[in-house]
Amino acid sequence: MPPGDAAVHEAAPQPATRRIVNDFSIQVATVNGSGSQTANLVLLRSIFQMGVPVSGKNMFPSNIAGLPTWFTIRANKDGFIGRKKEVDFLVAMNPETAREDVLSLEPGAAVLYDAPLKLKDLRQDLVFYSVPYDKIVAEVCKDAKLRRLVKNMIYDGVLSKLLGVDMGQMEAALRKQLGPKVKAIELNLGALKAGFEFAEHHLEKQDPYVVEPMTKTAGMILVEGNAAGALGCMMAGVTVVAWYPITPSSSLPETLIGYMKKYRVDKATGKATFAIVQAEDEIASIGMVIGAGWAGARAMTSTAGPGISLMSEFAGLAYYAEVPGVVFDIQRVGPSTGLPTRTAQGDMLTTAMVSHGDTKHIMLIPASVQECYTMAMDAFDLAERFQTLVFVMSDLDLGMNSWMSDPFPYPDTPLDRGKLLDKATLERLGEWGRYMDVDGDGIPYRTIPGDGLPAYFTRGSGHNEKGQYSERPDDYVKNLDRLVRKFETARQYVPRPEVLDEPGADIAIIGYGTSHWAIDESLGQLREEAGMRAAYLRLRAYPFTDDLGTFIDRYQRVYVVEQNRDAQMLGLMRLELSSDRIAKLRSVLHYNGLPIDARSVTDDLLVQEGRKTKESLHAGVIAAGVQAGGE
């Protein structure tokens, strides 16, 4: 059957009179390792280059090749770039998941599928486009071995035609993506054009989704959170990095290696102003960071939840011995195998107190790629100011996905190296003890090996203020209380929350990290769908600042939105807020491994507010990616 005829008949009967401009989500369902990433990123970048706010999220399996993977592109003229729960346009390339992917779509959605999958009979309420990929690819790619890799470019071409994505932008994006690989560019361009031409001659536009040029991304960049974090570390003057490969963190140190080799090698000598070590495990990584921080270097590591668990003992030692260091935690779902490639905010509670005995750690919580960059610099300053570990709590969604952003500012401030003892200070103080609180802020002065100043012996909790070994109860209590004082001082230094007050409103939302994008969009949905105004506070650090308590005071009911099961941040709040404030707190939780979306927040909140019933919520919307990978 000629493909052109098929397409005309396969499409749903209604003509496309409705136009939805720059507001839709595309989901590409493929098989891991099939080379779809290039096609997906080219499509993402083309829309971005057309000035339309866009985001790309990769929902991939823990596997090199063979398991299903989904890539979601969301374009939104209003700049909402969190995950959209509903899929508007499905590109079905994976025979294994195609059926379930199609069945889970909302009525009216469009499906672009590989002709042999024969999907059109599955539903009557969708728009179907059939594309004979193998036939088209055979014509443009003579080498049979390469066909698999360029096949995906064909759907880019088809989408370009159907959605109105400019072919010039497509070509530019492809060239940027493939860099100097001339042959690959040629081959992919051929496939791109073939897809476009096929759509032009054989497909009739039936769906309402269109891309039209805007100017909302002018001057902006497209970057992953891990690359942004790496850049922040370099600009913070990091000198010692120790890491152990773990998803979703590895791309941070790996990108950092690239940057450092380019920008941090001494021009005159060709020697490195940094040391980066791939350690034998996360325990060694944090050990090296602590050794280097103790000896005066700006040191960091990057890991995920399992690494944080392994670093636990050392984290406590750093807390008590008062050694600076920066730890990026790119949070993901749980231990061992299962969902290591899915996102979560699941390490908040454990990291805040990681180790044994009484410990509390400073955490910074970036919501955007720009904050990954700025908070990396904040983290080093805070680590040295407070002589302790600082954890930067990113997550897989932020770390491994592409986000648009304003370009990052060059840091204007000098580094804060904290209270390093020098000869003048020593003279002024007269007497020096490693753990003496001479300024009343809980922060002692430290010396570093090789500086020629008084030495001290570094050990865990059992020391007096001179750093001498002590098991005396009064010494121990004095030290613990000073550490609390130091933590209190930190409240004045950590990034304050972002507050969006809504005077007169009853309800408020508290969120942090990547939940921000869903909450930001949900605020509008609440207003439009339920006439409900809600205030919003976005936490950016632990310990909390005073802003948190006073914010809660201003509202009746406060919803804490988190991407974990156990309301971990709310748990941390319970530890220090007064009972009347705690009584106002409620939870909106999202923990299925996919990035949180606005619809879920809005629906959950409206149900809790009694404005919707659970039963009235849309049933049947199951986001792709929830089904098991099938090992």
Add this chain to the structure above:
Amino acid sequence: MATKINRIGLEMQPYRGGKTTLCAGCGHNAISERIVDAFFEMGVDSSQVVKLSGIGCSSKSPAYFLGGAHGFNAVHGRMPSVGTGAMLANRKLIAIGVSGDGDTGAIGIGQFVHLMRRNVPIIYIIEDNGCYGLTKGQFSPTADLGSTLKTGIVNDLPPIDTCALAIQLGASFVARSFSGDKKQLLSILKASLSHRGTCMIDVISPCVTFNDHEGSTKSYAYAKEHDEVLGEVSFVPFFEDISVDYDPGTTKEVELHDGSKLYLKKVAEDYDPTNKFEASRLIHEAARRGEFATGILYIEPDKDDFVTLLNLVDEPLATLPLERTRPGREALDEIMESLR
């Protein structure tokens, strides 16, 4: 008698540390004394030294030598990583780590392995008594097969030979000694200060409280009887103008990193301490006879250490000024442009 002064004009006193809290007669105390002697005689500036340890009786000992040096009592078995980090932060430092047989052979075997592999410039001493002292006498992984506890319990697992392991893994200076052999231990320690790379020194150091009885193979009596000294270790530091006449047939000369010289008397005609395979064979053959060979078992004076391998700048990374650690505005602009 005039007070002895070393080459940097210091007396012995500043090289000493706090009063030991270990048991009277503990081999570890003798090792601390030899460390004091070696650093004094070599004229090392304590303020440039870091002393590191893990957890256990052995790991308390850095408090008992070099009071003027920064010390770090890390967590159990993880001193190698802390030492590695410190040396990367400041390559000018001299690092001495003290571990025990449990701290190294059990909980710390992973970090030990990778420290040796990287050849990090650290003097790594194992105070080896075959048991856990601080937790009251359990066997450690270096306890010999058939060795007994005080309670009569017999060890039924083979020991880990830390020297054989270190040689195989890439350490560039591997020695074994006995805490009771003052002269040999001092020579080895002094030589280790002239070497650049990991110096792994396993010192049999009897535990007088839990492992000095009959049936133990790590007791003073057993060690004295079974110590198979490889031959005299003569060390001539670079700052002493001494010429040594030696017979190349019976003595091997090795020039160390700083120009100091080692003269190792050969026990056997065919033994060469710069040959990995021969060193390993020697260790295993001695063990098969129920003996332990002591001396500098293996040395590779020219092997690149980890700091060299990483091609670090000459100055300590820790104190590089901002203009050398923060790239300029044009670098950021270039990166931003690439992301557009």
